[in-house]
Amino acid sequence: MPHDHDHDHTEPPSDLELRVKALESLLVEKGLVKPETLNTIIETYEHKVGPRNGAHVVAKAWVDEEFKQALMNDATEAVANLGYCGRQGEHLEVVENTAEVHNLVVCTLCSCYPWTVLGLPPAWYKSAPYRSRAVSDPHAVLKEFGTELDEQQKIRVWDSTSEMRYLVLPQRPEGTENWSELQLQQLVSRNSMIGVELARSPRQLEEKDK
Amino acid sequence: MKGGHDLGGQLDMGPINPEPESQEPVFHFEWERRVFGLTLATGMLGKWNIDESRHARERQDPLVYVQNSYYENWLEGIETLLVEKGLISADELKQGTATSAQIEQVVSAPSPEVANKILASGAPSTMESDSEPLYSKGERVAVKASEAVGHTRAPKYVQGRTGVVTALLGCHSYPDSNASGVHEGQHLYRVSFAGDDLWESRSEAAEVLIDLWEPYLEASR
Numbered sequence: 001m002p003h004d005h006d007h008d009h010t011e012p013p014s015d016l017e018l019r020v021k022a023l024e025s026l027l028v029e030k031g032l033v034k035p036e037t038l039n040t041i042i043e044t045y046e047h048k049v050g051p052r053n054g055a056h057v058v059a060k061a062w063v064d065e066e067f068k069q070a071l072m073n074d075a076t077e078a079v080a081n082l083g084y085c086g087r088q089g090e091h092l093e094v095v096e097n098t099a100e101v102h103n104l105v106v107c108t109l110c111s112c113y114p115w116t117v118l119g120l121p122p123a124w125y126k127s128a129p130y131r132s133r134a135v136s137d138p139h140a141v142l143k144e145f146g147t148e149l150d151e152q153q154k155i156r157v158w159d160s161t162s163e164m165r166y167l168v169l170p171q172r173p174e175g176t177e178n179w180s181e182l183q184l185q186q187l188v189s190r191n192s193m194i195g196v197e198l199a200r201s202p203r204q205l206e207e208k209d210k
Numbered sequence: 211m212k213g214g215h216d217l218g219g220q221l222d223m224g225p226i227n228p229e230p231e232s233q234e235p236v237f238h239f240e241w242e243r244r245v246f247g248l249t250l251a252t253g254m255l256g257k258w259n260i261d262e263s264r265h266a267r268e269r270q271d272p273l274v275y276v277q278n279s280y281y282e283n284w285l286e287g288i289e290t291l292l293v294e295k296g297l298i299s300a301d302e303l304k305q306g307t308a309t310s311a312q313i314e315q316v317v318s319a320p321s322p323e324v325a326n327k328i329l330a331s332g333a334p335s336t337m338e339s340d341s342e343p344l345y346s347k348g349e350r351v352a353v354k355a356s357e358a359v360g361h362t363r364a365p366k367y368v369q370g371r372t373g374v375v376t377a378l379l380g381c382h383s384y385p386d387s388n389a390s391g392v393h394e395g396q397h398l399y400r401v402s403f404a405g406d407d408l409w410e411s412r413s414e415a416a417e418v419l420i421d422l423w424e425p426y427l428e429a430s431r
Contacts, residue, residue, distance in 0.1 A: 023305030108218030
């Protein structure tokens, strides 16, 4: 028999779903949470604040030396001038990848992450495998992401134990000399700003768009 | 005691298996979306701070913490705090409905406009200080071993190890006190550890930079 609606009603809601629903309705009933506020918060971090903010910051730093200096000097203020400020971005610092140094960001104790420029962290960033090994075996971690560094590049791992938040400024890919800031933004993946990958090459971008 | 959350350097946690970036949703299930929203919304009631919030998640049985999914730990955290701070009773949590006849609220839930303002302004952790920092850039420092049972942001893997101060980051709210509701500032330092000093037997170790508060540190030769 065909379904005339698309929700899956073959599986009953899990205990977890019920537990969360019960908590939400209790909090609303007690006036501790307004449903419309809940929706606003979710909407903000699901659709408004995300890694496109960071890609804007990085691409701008690649083309605008003055902005880059300001960014390295006081990232919190430099990105606030682009309109990115607030929760989990109060003390932002940008760490720059160079021919000698590759930066990698982790939070071994929880999931600290620069929300204002990257949004909420991906599941793997919050997982035990990443949090445990990013500090002790970063080379192997990068390998798991398919990332290979130049031999002379040293890894520097940033463990976000305080309220300082770290954003990696990846190296600008070769062959992008005449690209505009807007074009460059497409090369800046979220993962490159955490440091587990490099910025996309023009060729990778072509393949991605296929 | 080391909590389940203190994961740096832990062995045998398995492969990372990252989802491809272009395919990963912000939330994987509706309940995760709700837990995230509820955590931020109840946090705005001003009854607890970020370190109390972290500590509530960390106080779980270490095995349970590691086995739980990320947002399950968040759920556990807010349930604990809501009951401890007297906003709901354990009985209400169990029943899923308000049981006290009169709901006495000394808190008010923010409107969407107020919530947006709170999110956009954030809450800087920097504080005024009336003391000079004890350590300076370039100085070697050791991280004290901690037997404290409360919340701390000194990971076990750097305790007892020595590193070099590479930056003074100012005076920031001290998590160990903040987690018990005492808001005091302490000087924060960025300390660099050579990989070889952290993981003796493992090859290809890399430099690790960690932000550590002054009470975690002592001078080293």
